[in-house]
Amino acid sequence: MAETPTLVLAGAEEAPLRSLAAYREAGGYLQLERARAMTPQAVTQELIDSNLRGRGGAFFPTGRKASFIPSPDKVARPIYVAVNADESEPGTFKDREIMLRVPHRLIEGCLIAAHAVQSKRVYIYIRGEYLAEYESVQAALDEAREAGILGDVEIVIHRGAGAYICGEETALLESLEGKRGQPRSKPPFPAISGVYSSPTLINNVETITTMPKVLELGGEEYAKLGAPPDSTGTRIFCLSGNVARPGAYELPHGVTVRHLIEEIGGGVPGGRTLKAVMMGGSSFPVMTPEDLDTPLDATSLGRKGYFIGSGVVTVIDDRACMVQFALRAGQFYMHESCGKCTPCRVGTRWLVQLLRAIERGEASERDLELVLDVCDRMIGKCLCVLGDSDAMIVASCVTKFRDEFRAHVEHGGCPFGHDSQLDGLYAPVDQHAHAPAAEAEALV
Amino acid sequence: MSAPDVRSLYDEIQAVRTRYPEGTRSAVLPALRLAQERYGWLSREAIEEVAEALELTPAYCYSVASFYDMFHLEPVGRHTIEVCTNVCCALVNAQAVLSAFVRELGIQPGETTPDGEVTLRAVECLGGCSTPTIVAVDHRYRQSVAPEDVPAIVEELRNG
Amino acid sequence: MSGAPELVRVTIDDREVQVPKGTGLVETALAAGIEIPVFCYEPRLGPPVGACRMCLVEVEGMPKLQAGCTLTAQDGMVVKTARTSEKAAEGQNATLEFILVNHPLDCPVCDKGGECPLQDLTFRYGPGTTRMRFEKLTFEKPIPISPAISLDRERCILCYRCTRFSETVSEDGQLVSANRGAMTVITTFEDQPYTGPFTGNVTELCPVGALLPTQYRFEGRPWEIVNVPTVCGLCPVGCNISATVREGKVKRILSRNHPEIDEGWLCDKGRFAFTHLRAPDRIVDPIKRVRRRGFEPISWTEALDEAERLLRGARGRIVTALSGSETVELAYALGTLLRRGLDSHQAVLPEEVSSALDAYRLPLSAIREADVVVVLGDVPVVEHAPIVDLWIKAARRRGATILREVDEEAVRGAERVVLIWSGPGGRGGATVAKLAERLGLAGREGCGAFHLPETPNGRGVADAWAACCDEEGSEPESIGLLVVSGDEAAGDPSVRSLAERADAVIAISMFHGLAVGWADLVLPGTSYLERDGTFVNLEGRLQRLRRTATPPCPDELEWISQLAARFGVEISPHPAAVFAEVSERVYGGLAFGEVGERAPLRGYPEAPEHVAPEALPEHEPKPRAGDLRLVAYKPLFSGAAVERVPELQFQRPSAEVALARADARARGIADGDLVTLSSNGRALELRARLSREVRPGVALVAAEHAHGLTGSVSLARSTPEEVEAP
């Protein structure tokens, strides 16, 4: 494989590229100038040619999405761009790296996207917990505005206030409109009726930040990188968990999971062995060791029932109890379910109750089937895919680690005792009065 | 931290409103944040003040506030300590870190020390998975926190 | 807008139907005779939300099950519901299983039991057993969200119908959901009661027994009750209702959707005031004033003798004070007795009635379709004719411009213009009719005008009174006898002053405390819920009232008929027969039975004219410089019925004066300040409320708090000393 350059994080490999001067020195904002000299259609065409796909999790072709936005003379309402910087998927921390290390490239991407869809107003929705990240982007934005780079485009940073669901695009738009962050039913899609019922292009931070590089290389050239035809270009993989050198690594699509974990990440530390990988994020099925040689591209992963998601690779070593892992994932989804649709609101809690009972050894073999059945009854029936996500990761744990689940039933408790690093894990949902495990024993 | 703000909350909120198109409710989240920064938490009166400034009902503002984790509808301590216990941190040592805070502060997660100084919370993934355990101390991330770092952090807050 | 809508072909469960493009899939399926079960779907609440997932269907070409309620008919669409798709059936069963995971199975003690969509759908599509063996969510229950409504959060299935009503129909923004996920609950702010003109509608919207009227708690089971269709008689809108009756008693009022009048919404007065029927001070026997001994109940024979005596002695000098809440038949019967039998033609109504608007008639629903709605007059629409306020809100949401005065340019530029006069004054509609004429609205599609009268059936009463006799009498020099018909008249101060000039008074009244004390003879009255007959609402629509409950006293028509016989006048005791007579003269011979369950808006060219059509707009009295014009209005939550209903007391207006922001600011008054209103040496202290609804220059006070103060008032913030003074 030919050496692929760093793109999104280019120039910030060693130290953050924060100031406008430094960014300019590294060629910053030249692509914006070029874009502005092109017609909006030509910019969109470059994106289409590049086959850049969304880095937020759904992997939708970015150029095509931009082409759905009607041209301003066809609609009475203004056109908006919304940048999804809500980054709350467990295991995901790449957008944070971008905002801290190359904030100006994000701004440049926003302005290119705005030009492509002829929008005059961009909202960047940053999750509320990201304070340093917000400050970094705000500083870059102020600098860019001061330098007259924005032109007639206004960029507004909107801060979230703690809700994973606001990463889902329509929930994000609701939240941006000052409402409870509950997803809308689609259609209409945001490209037709997004924020304030206006056409809205919504993209992930990494997707947006890749745009200047697409223009720099040219769409067709970009499309040759990575693992064409579907998984072109690079991606910032989020490596974490039981691995020696966790971190955000920008690599071309197509390196194998094993390469990332063993060569780049230094493998599993402490003489432990790898038991599973949280692949793509907590919203997808977990990977088992026999699939480690799968290349990190959507097609290869898809063939084995995995998803590339937001580029998450979280290593789980052999100490971890997979029932506890599934329970903790389930608790996350219960805590984050918005409560709008029935299967998700009810199913996420029911799953936690079931998994808790299994973990404590207070369940029967039939309960394992019930877990799978409840998952099945959630998948494909919820308003957005948050509920599906819960069901997917939980069901994958039960099917792939059924022996471990069964051992809990037979053993009347967790066979790992206190050895599992997830033992007795306290989840935020336990802080709620109505959590199924509110009676959770006091810590210490 | 900064010089006392002479502007009223009402004026601050009106300034925020100009960032968004007229007639929209987009200023609700920023306005609630401003109120919380001012009063520490969103009391009944604080919510009423926000509602009045935005020409919305208090019920609406309460409904929105209660959806988001970062808005406090009960009083909280002068400082907050938030420990991520999601899987990436948990696989490394989050539970031990949380337990260390519980021991050091003598309170359970979700509680505030009796002197009203510190609120401890377990939170979901903060997006710092490569440097576990992440602890947000007054919303600033501390990376790679280990149980043995806990006493110093608490000490720092108690003296600060 | 123009042209017939494009028809599309949709196949549902192998049946083909043709519907206009864009028709909701739920309605499309219905057209094919197929039910798609729903909970959260309710088109009257705005766009579908797809929350409950009850309506899952399979759509050809879409891999996932779809929420049918969010789809619209497209040409060539092929849909399979649970009837023919195993996947959809499985989806629906799953949704019901999830709903029942937390729903308590307390149906035997739930007031909704037997008329509960959740019960019905579970019976048809649901699982027979539960697989949930853990603790259900538990909440404190039931909690009152107001004195009139209780909330059981355990039964709530979070369909968000109630909160959507509060947000997008009544726009009161008070009933909301709080928290997130499994912890989500329906709530008001900080235990404040859910207050407003329309709160009760949520009890009908709720598809389970979560939101229930407190008045109905344990009052009836579905197999013990009958729902009698009738019309509300408490305001001039005439919402269509059903009265739930058990053992001859009204237990509950439900809406009975008339899409042109009320769209299925009711105000809380109409919904909750019915318990006035059994108020402790209800008069059930005739009462006579006896010199030195006060008042005594007497028998009906004695009462009719006494009435005959009083009437006979005052022939030609009898004046009748009408309430405007009589049925057409009752007014006609009274008129026949007094005019034909006793030569007394003089009657007073609380307000003027004009037929000038007949050329500008529209159904109320046309307001929603208007481009410009001009609301004139000083009294908030909601206080007069609450449902009209909902239509105006719907128009605004659709993008209409709502004006508070005539902006000729805006009006002339618009296609559909609706004028609304919201009193006081307005000469029974003549003023607004004249304005409509000047603006050239006559004969234009979608254009029209409304006058919001004070009385529920003023038009019908006036028409009947005019039609019962061809003679016209002159005003008597002195009043020999005043006949006071109904509680509104009995409670009206101007009627009281007439009574002072009269030699004797006969009153027909429902409650002690109104006429008892000053009338010589009080005959028990009945309520609109106890009468058969017809009403004419503010659109000019003739509607049918049905007797829903047995009154504790004879019907007025019965004894009027007997009394009339004593004067040689024949009048039937049966409303149908009386109506036939009125109809001959006013309603083109329409038969009683043809008025219609959902009465259409008809024209009645025979109707008598009441006011010269050239009536001109009256001039508002200008307040003195620096003063405001005090408008004392009759609040929605007032009147003899409302005063007798414990559950409505919290809704009555507080002692406050509503002001426009500019007027308040100019006087340094903030919301909630105590202010003093003074005029001609009289002063009144009230709390100020700043409101966008109030026009500049006006100080709006509920009549019961104005204590007779009217006209030009000066207004200032009370000084602290004044406030502290007792």
Ligand SMILES: Cc1cc2nc3c(=O)[nH]c(=O)nc-3n(C[C@H](O)[C@H](O)[C@H](O)COP(=O)(O)O)c2cc1C
């Ligand atoms: C529950 C949920 C959470 C999500 N969270 C995020 C997020 O934090 N950031 C993000 O970019 N996309 C997130 N997404 C995906 C977005 O809905 C959307 O697909 C994405 O923002 C589109 O941008 P892209 O095409 O550039 O990927 C989430 C989706 C779901 C269902």
Ligand code: SF4
């Ligand atoms: S209270 Fe009734 S109407 Fe309101 S959300 Fe619950 S079930 Fe739906």
Ligand code: FES
């Ligand atoms: S009726 Fe369709 S989702 Fe509720």
